[in-house]
Amino acid sequence: MTPAKRHEFFSRLKKAMPDPKSELDHATPFELLVAVILSAQATDKGVNVATAKLFPVANTPKALAAMGEEKLMEYIKTIGLFRMKAKNVVAMSKILLEKHGGDVPRSREALEALPGVGRKTANVVLNVAFGEQTIAVDTHVFRVGNRTGLAPGKDVLEVELKLLKVTPPEFLQHAHHWLILHGRYTCLARKPLCPQCVVREQCEFKDKTPAEPPAKKTRRVGT
Known part of the structure; x- marks a missing residue:
């Protein structure tokens, strides 16, 4: 894809979604960090249902560390891998208290050292909570980057680094949100909605899906 095409690509996404936001409900950087950890192999909607009950009860490192794994599991048991996630969230909360004064760190190295936090999660927190120009590559961004020719790569890191290199600077702040939402609602895995x-x-993409033919009107025969 040429630089001119990439610029128009993001210009059109921006016009369609002028103010993109994370679909994970949160009010603080810590709530966002917890929500992103819980969202691995789960839907944002499912995570929001769980955190709507959890956060009014415990939404700080101190409260979640005190809650413990067993009680936390009761709130998140509807989410996949909830046992492992409960263990990670409690351990992460304790580390924040012990090493970071209860605050979410603003460095990639410190974030990735936390239990349950990988590169994608760190990128989301850095971008959404702290305004860093990072790009979190999930399955949607990986698919869009490869399928459209925007930033093809054999793995998520290659796609991320390529997107950081080729995305026009004025679009970097919201690039991963536009690509995630585009992949989630339009550039679907099985059948992309190319006509719209x-x-x-x-x-x-060479195999764009064609528009559906208009439905034939059936002629009613009088009796």
């Missing part, structure tokens, strides 16, 4: 896609002219 705002970037179909810039997209280099």
